[in-house]
Amino acid sequence: MRVVIAEDLVLLRDGLIRLLEAHDCDVVEAVDNGPDLLRALTTHRPDVAVVDVRLPPTFTDEGLRAAIEAREQIPGLPVLVLSQYVEQLYARELLSEGGGGVGYLLKDRVFDVGQFVEAVQRVASGGTAMDPEVISQLLARHGGNEPLQRLSPREREVLSQMAEGRTNAAIGGRLFITEKAVSKHINNIFTKLDLPPSEDDHRRVLAVLAYLRA
Amino acid sequence: MATVVPRPAAGVRAWLGSVAWTVPLTALAVLGLAVWVLSVATGVLVALWVGIPLVLLCVVMTRRLADLHRAWASEVLGRPIGRPYLPVPPRGSVSSLKAIAGDPATWRDFAWLLVNASAGIILHSLVLGLFAGGLWYLVLPALWWVVPEGALDLPLGLIESSRSSHPWVPLVLSAVSFALSWWLTPRLTWLNARMAASLLAPTRWSRLAGRVDQLAESRADTVDTHATELRRIERDLHDGAQARLVALGMSLGMAEEMLSRDPDAARELLAEARASSSQALAELRHLVRGIHPPVLADRGLEGAVRALAMTLPIPIDLDIELHGRPADPVESAVYFAVAESLANVTKHSGAHRVSLRVRHLDDRLSVLIRDDGRGGADPGRGSGLSGIRRRLAAFDGTLTVYSPAGGPTVVIMEVPCALSSQRTSSSSGTA
Numbered sequence: 001m002r003v004v005i006a007e008d009l010v011l012l013r014d015g016l017i018r019l020l021e022a023h024d025c026d027v028v029e030a031v032d033n034g035p036d037l038l039r040a041l042t043t044h045r046p047d048v049a050v051v052d053v054r055l056p057p058t059f060t061d062e063g064l065r066a067a068i069e070a071r072e073q074i075p076g077l078p079v080l081v082l083s084q085y086v087e088q089l090y091a092r093e094l095l096s097e098g099g100g101g102v103g104y105l106l107k108d109r110v111f112d113v114g115q116f117v118e119a120v121q122r123v124a125s126g127g128t129a130m131d132p133e134v135i136s137q138l139l140a141r142h143g144g145n146e147p148l149q150r151l152s153p154r155e156r157e158v159l160s161q162m163a164e165g166r167t168n169a170a171i172g173g174r175l176f177i178t179e180k181a182v183s184k185h186i187n188n189i190f191t192k193l194d195l196p197p198s199e200d201d202h203r204r205v206l207a208v209l210a211y212l213r214a
Numbered sequence: 215m216a217t218v219v220p221r222p223a224a225g226v227r228a229w230l231g232s233v234a235w236t237v238p239l240t241a242l243a244v245l246g247l248a249v250w251v252l253s254v255a256t257g258v259l260v261a262l263w264v265g266i267p268l269v270l271l272c273v274v275m276t277r278r279l280a281d282l283h284r285a286w287a288s289e290v291l292g293r294p295i296g297r298p299y300l301p302v303p304p305r306g307s308v309s310s311l312k313a314i315a316g317d318p319a320t321w322r323d324f325a326w327l328l329v330n331a332s333a334g335i336i337l338h339s340l341v342l343g344l345f346a347g348g349l350w351y352l353v354l355p356a357l358w359w360v361v362p363e364g365a366l367d368l369p370l371g372l373i374e375s376s377r378s379s380h381p382w383v384p385l386v387l388s389a390v391s392f393a394l395s396w397w398l399t400p401r402l403t404w405l406n407a408r409m410a411a412s413l414l415a416p417t418r419w420s421r422l423a424g425r426v427d428q429l430a431e432s433r434a435d436t437v438d439t440h441a442t443e444l445r446r447i448e449r450d451l452h453d454g455a456q457a458r459l460v461a462l463g464m465s466l467g468m469a470e471e472m473l474s475r476d477p478d479a480a481r482e483l484l485a486e487a488r489a490s491s492s493q494a495l496a497e498l499r500h501l502v503r504g505i506h507p508p509v510l511a512d513r514g515l516e517g518a519v520r521a522l523a524m525t526l527p528i529p530i531d532l533d534i535e536l537h538g539r540p541a542d543p544v545e546s547a548v549y550f551a552v553a554e555s556l557a558n559v560t561k562h563s564g565a566h567r568v569s570l571r572v573r574h575l576d577d578r579l580s581v582l583i584r585d586d587g588r589g590g591a592d593p594g595r596g597s598g599l600s601g602i603r604r605r606l607a608a609f610d611g612t613l614t615v616y617s618p619a620g621g622p623t624v625v626i627m628e629v630p631c632a633l634s635s636q637r638t639s640s641s642s643g644t645a
Contacts, residue, residue: 054508061512085499087509089521108492141527 034062103129128165458494538633563587589621
């Protein structure tokens with residue numbers, strides 16, 4: 001898997017390179033600023049890009065802007081955005097164009113190496129990886145929503161997992177239930193929230209987010 | 215100021231109004247003279263202590279009179295006339311008296327009482343006299359038919375005017391008198407108002423003194439707020455991230471020690487260490503958000519307010535139009551003021567819908583937040599609103615709250631500031 005990394009702090013950049021190369025990734029280029037990132041993404045066309053939101057020269061949301069611009073030039077280019085903080089506004093911007101292959105995670109998620117690598121692979125294969133923090137903010141905000149209150153606690157757990165971008169098997173593994181039970185829960189959720197059922201992982205996420213956004 | 219041209223009477227109503235006003239104003243001028251005399255008399259009694267409350271009473275009456283005339287003069291001159299008084303310390307009558315005696319505005323007021331009772335009354339009388347003259351000559355021919363012959367004849371030297379000879383003369387005199395009144399009334403009224411304003415309006419000195427007081431107060435508030443913030447940050451760091459890092463170091467040290475003896479226990483400790491570092495990061499994140507939210511640095515006020523709106527449990531209509539960004543400190547103060555207001559709305563108002571409007575007009579950044587909640591918000595009651603007021607006061611900003619019981623509540627914040635034109639943004643929508 002060919003990866004481009006954008007991170008301005010040397011310590012973290014080296015850490016990411018080491019971590020990804022230890023998991024069968026080929027880091028084709030590691031850059032430390034926005035303009036370089038855009039160039040690297042458009043020339044290398046990597047399988048996935050791991051991008052820090054805040055990059056030089058402006059130290060604002062340079063990385064995010066570069067990633068979005070690259071995705072405009074190369075639709076569907078998988079990008080996993082890392083940040084010290086998550087902002088729903090940015091999650092919405094990343095998801096707004098509708099294509100798959102998007103991730104938005106807190107930097108802390110790198111600590112859990114297994115899950116982080118899994119997220120990178122999921123994004124690379126066109127899936128989604130949303131930080132639980134984004135999802136919990138969304139759920140908290142829409143907690144008073146009537147249809148959401150119809151969900152059982154278990155169904156809400158499944159909904160959160162689904163919104164993060166996990167497959168039925170992964171959800172089952174996390175919640176210690178069978179895959180069959182998961183798909184039963186999901187069907188219940190879709191019915192209760194009036195969402196059209198769908199097999200595609202990424203479309204499921206979009207459907208959930210679209211609902212929560214409304 | 216001296217070049218201002220007197221405004222001509224804007225019609226018959228204004229003319230008649232100006233004439234009518236001279237009656238109460240003349241009465242007030244006479245009352246003012248009485249207050250002046252009383253003040254001088256009681257001023258002598260101050261040495262005997264009994265005079266103190268009387269002098270204070272005189273001062274209060276003088277200021278009432280002066281306020282009335284300020285209102286009148288600002289109406290006539292078409293510009294606001296502020297109160298020039300320095301604040302009186304609420305510490306007993308003797309120190310109040312000292313403060314009042316030390317305030318130049320007090321002495322200017324007393325000087326004005328005399329001027330108003332002399333020149334003021336003369337000007338009022340002229341206005342009233344010209345009008346009354348016009349009226350008198352107008353009704354005179356009619357009176358000739360009522361009163362005995364010759365009782366009200368006009369001996370005008372060359373021509374004698376009476377019921378039988380030259381009966382049209384009074385009408386001519388009436389016309390002349392009214393014409394003079396029409397032309398002179400606005401000018402005399404203006405002159406009178408100018409005279410009052412010159413003594414009653416704040417002088418440069420008193421304006422500066424008032425400004426210094428205001429700045430001293432807002433600076434003290436700002437320094438207090440900052441000190442409190444720093445203490446809170448210090449405490450949060452000490453109890454939060456620092457403690458987590460200590461725990462992290464301990465777990466790592468123990469894991470290192472156990473690695474060869476008991477790998478399973480070491481793995482458990484490492485997992486604990488990872489959890490500690492996650493928590494430390496989460497706490498730091500929370501802290502940073504409270505100091506300066508990253509999204510504010512990234513996207514400016516508009517982006518940050520939009521991001522804030524997305525986390526709000528109540529539907530919100532946003533209407534933001536900003537062409538550029540205010541200076542960082544202002545941006546931050548306004549952002550936190552908006553965040554605090556929206557938090558108030560969610561916590562206390564029970565509103566179903568909020569609307570928020572941001573504009574920059576006439577070098578003022580204004581934010582209007584309206585909710586359909588239960589109202590009754592009072593910035594005087596030490597709520598979050600007084601904190602917002604203090605925050606904005608540091609930039610000469612103001613907070614206005616209209617919140618009748620039963621709602622709706624409207625909060626308006628205004629801060630004078632310039633926008634840098636580095637970015638243009640304009641948007642509206644619902645989140």
